[in-house]
Amino acid sequence: MPTIQQWLNEYGESRQDTTNKTIHWICVPAIFFAIVGFLYSIKLPFVITGHRINVAMIAFVFMIIYYFLLSKTLWVGMFLFGTICLLISHFIELKFLMPLWAFSLLIFVAAWIGQFYGHKIEGKKPSFMKDLHFLLIGPAWLMSFIYQRLGIKI
Template sequence: MRTITDWLTEYGESHTNQTNKLIHWVCVPAIFFSVTALLYSIKLPFAIGGVGGVPVNVAFITIALVIAYYATLSLTLAIGMLLFSSACLFLCYTLEQAAFMPLWLVGVIIFVTAWVGQFYGHKIEGKKPSFLKDIQFLMIGPAWLMSFIYKKIGIQL
């Protein structure tokens, strides 16, 4: 089984161009948020705590699974991703309450725009996106960025 260091090193090999890296700093979190928003828009027919409790949506369940995946790679990474995921969920809640546009539509617009940016970044880089080699790299992108934040503030993976 690959370690988090193995995953991050291999991911980094196709992300060396500074412009591509900058694009990833914007687009990877945007894609993560947009997927969260799309999944948040899918409501489930029950609530935590029964009637009148906290409504459940697919994003809650998916994020729990995502955090469990990150925990298999690094507990500290999982904690950071839990904090970021929680911020995404809060933003979804806030946008849904504001009701200026359906949350799913916000998710679609951000998703498409961010992926256009990602592919443009890889065109500049001259290398294919890592996920075309292994789909798990879709989960490693956010971890790769989190690893830079951790390094900057002195947290070990």
């Protein structure tokens, strides 16, 4: 398996244009959140400490293991971001005017339109068309910039 730095470098190759990078800072977290929202909407027949388990919770565990295997530090940031997405999904499900899955669908479609527009500007195809791993690397790529700014090694 490639190292986290190899994944990040390859992901960054098709994100050199400033506009495309800006679009990614908006759309990648939005897509991540939308996927969490979709998965959160799928309830499982299990209850733990009064909370009904959903597919997002199960996927979250595997996602964190994946990021931990890639980076012994970057997984912490992804854990925090993933937890925030789970919490927002919970509150939207409780208090929002539309179902979480519908809200997630709107965000998902809008964010992918933005992504493809950014890649049109860049003149390069999205990385996930080469390897689906890049769907998980995108959020880590952004997190790596936050880590760099904070002086934390990935």
